[in-house]
Amino acid sequence: xxxxxxxxxxxxxxxxxxxxxxxxxxxxxxxxxxxxxxxxxxxxxxxxxxxxxxxxxxxxxxxxxxxxxxxxxxxxxxxxxxxxxxxxxxxxxxxxxxxxxxxxxxxxxxxxxxxxxxxxxx
Numbered sequence: 001x002x003x004x005x006x007x008x009x010x011x012x013x014x015x016x017x018x019x020x021x022x023x024x025x026x027x028x029x030x031x032x033x034x035x036x037x038x039x040x041x042x043x044x045x046x047x048x049x050x051x052x053x054x055x056x057x058x059x060x061x062x063x064x065x066x067x068x069x070x071x072x073x074x075x076x077x078x079x080x081x082x083x084x085x086x087x088x089x090x091x092x093x094x095x096x097x098x099x100x101x102x103x104x105x106x107x108x109x110x111x112x113x114x115x116x117x118x119x120x121x122x
Contacts, residue, residue: 044088046122047087049117058107
């Protein structure tokens with residue numbers, strides 16, 4: 001419902017104020033980096049383990065534990081991002097063979113993987 005003498009519509013008997021201003025536009029400058037942020041986590045991989053002939057997704061808790069740099073001090077694994085149980089996003093510079101080897105070793109040392117279980121990346 002509108003009033004011919006006002007500029008804004010009425011809502012429940014209250015006259016809404018007219019808005020004659022424009023919202024300010026804001027631009028942001030991203031800091032310079034040595035890699036393209038858009039392709040940092042370019043690869044999506046499944047992280048599963050095989051035990052007793054069955055495959056199971058690795059819980060996100062395990063993946064988070066591995067992705068913390070304080071245990072490896074290896075900057076190559078900084079480009080790993082756990083997103084869900086059994087799913088990670090990794091950068092293009094992360095070598096899959098080395099990732100599997102280090103991750104499997106970490107999971108065994110932490111007692112996450114059952115004896116004889118093998119990690120599968122895909």
